[in-house]
Amino acid sequence: MDRIQIPATSRSPLVDFDFPAGRLVLRGESYPEDAAAFYGPLLQALRGHLDEGDGPLTVDVALSYFNSSSAKALMNLFMPLEDAAGEGRDVTVRWLYAEGDDTIAEAGEDFAADFSHARFEMVQETAA
């Protein structure tokens, strides 16, 4: 699986799915007009990668805003990750939120409830 890199726009996050390195990053804001169209190919690529290899995988999610469609898309991305972890793969999801951003932190805590096999880390980022 090749690396997927999509630059951020005002409505969609930066995507850097470096499958060979086992490092996936989503960063920015996410409220695309058609969330399914944006996240669909990413989900497919992730599934493909999970089927192919068995190396460790780290997923960094650093979103300062996402709408409910994107939340649903994130949930869809997290499910196969949790399933792969359940099958013994080393999967870490790092939920990055800005210091004091309670809304995003809370959303992260909500997502954490979906994981029991994969590691889900809450990472507070201090303002640079």
Added chain:
Amino acid sequence: MSGEILDQAGGARRGGSLRGAGPLRRGDAPTDLGLTEVPTTRDGGADTMRPGALRGAARGRNLDGLAHTLFLRLSPVIAALVLLTQVAIAWVNYGDQIRIEGERAQMMADMTARALSRPDWTASYGPSLQALGLDPTFRFAVLRDGTGSVVARLGEEPRGRNFERVQVSAEIAGGAGDRPAGSLTLVLSAEGLRANAEKQFVMVLGASLVLILAFALALRLAVRRHVLAPLDRLLTAMGRVERKDWAVVDLAGSRRPSREIADISAAFNRMVEGLKSGDEARHLLAELERTHGQLAEANGLVMESLGYARRIQQAVLPGPDALRHSGLDLAVLWEPLHVVGGDYFWVEEIDGVTIVVVADCTGHGVPGAFLTLIVATALDRILHDRGLREPDAILGALDEAVRGRLRQAADEAGGSDDGLDCGVCVVDRSAGTLHFAGAGLALTVLSGDAVTRIKGRRHGLGYRLTGREEVIAEKVLPLDGTETVFLMTDGVSDQMGGASRRLLGHRGVAEILLRHRNLPLAGQVAALERDLAAHRGSEPRRDDMALVAFRPVRT
């Protein structure tokens, strides 16, 4: 018939005189006046450039005329000068030869006279005279004695013009006393010299002509190569530029223009570049304006259509009457992000209880609005046909209805993966209770200085089943009549802004609500809306907003 005569008369009049002949039309060529056609401008003489005007003018003053003019002006001067110089040289030459011939003739005469200066010369002159006759130019000689009578003559006595001969005489010494013994007169022909001079003149004339011809040819060639050809290129380019074909002049090549024309051509090229970029900018601007116009029109159509859709969506929302007769002190905020949206609310008093529903369908704009119609239809069936009054039952039924309507069963292909967050309140004023159930949507209760947030289930309604959905649980709150209850979509709290560019969050919203808790309900909602806008600042809104606020009034 009469018309024809009039026409002829009119034509004759117009042809006859320009003054008082009425307006001249373009077709009336007054050829008989010897006038060439002059382009007339009808717009008061503002001589706008017409395509081809320049070329026409240039053709009228044939460029070959330049070489012609130079030749006509210069060649007579050069010819006269060359001719004059050569003639003067020939004339001096001729004079010199005449003089030398005269001196030779004198010498011959002197020598013969000296040879004859003997006492008996009258008897023995023969051989000397014969010797004179041997000279090729000899014409005539006469010997006279001391008294002047002719002793002997040789040759023919010349007649006619004297410039064709050289005549000299010499005295024969040896007479009585100092007197000469006789005289010799010698005439030599100068015809040879004259013929010589004439030949030379013809040669000079011929040489001059050849010189002038060579000069003319060289001039013409040089002018054609370095002046006419570059000018012609310039003119061609000008003609093309007139038709907005942005041609520039090539300044290199074998037909290199003279410096002045090269300067003009370079200036012309710069001018063309300027015109071209100006014209391109004008074209781009026109293109841009046209595109902008089309976009504006398309946008206008879309906005018009959306405006219409908004009226329909508003008609599906509870009207003012439903809100007035809800049995509650109630205020609403409904503001889609793009004219129409996916946020929806329902307020209705049925069977002594008030049912308040707030829903946030996935997406906003038109797709969101489609989903709200499904929700509205489903709620109508659930509340009116099926008569469900429990929030958890209502949400469960809504979940089923949406999933069925959107073909989201696991085995169905081609269905959507959309859904909604939803919160339902059932307020029973007689019992003093509020029943709440939520799916992805929380209830906010403001009581005194405290803000309580009651979360519903994390997952929303609809969507394809993942098998991880929690059961929808209902919560019952006792009411004491001091509470203000808010049911709102996440668009209200998800306001990006502030100094740190961060989401306001439900805590931020709670702070605002607390700040305005003493205002009447409508005022509180209006103040919230103002404060949200203040938080956003220059940031745009991210989502639709819907909020229903109510204060249960004890009956």
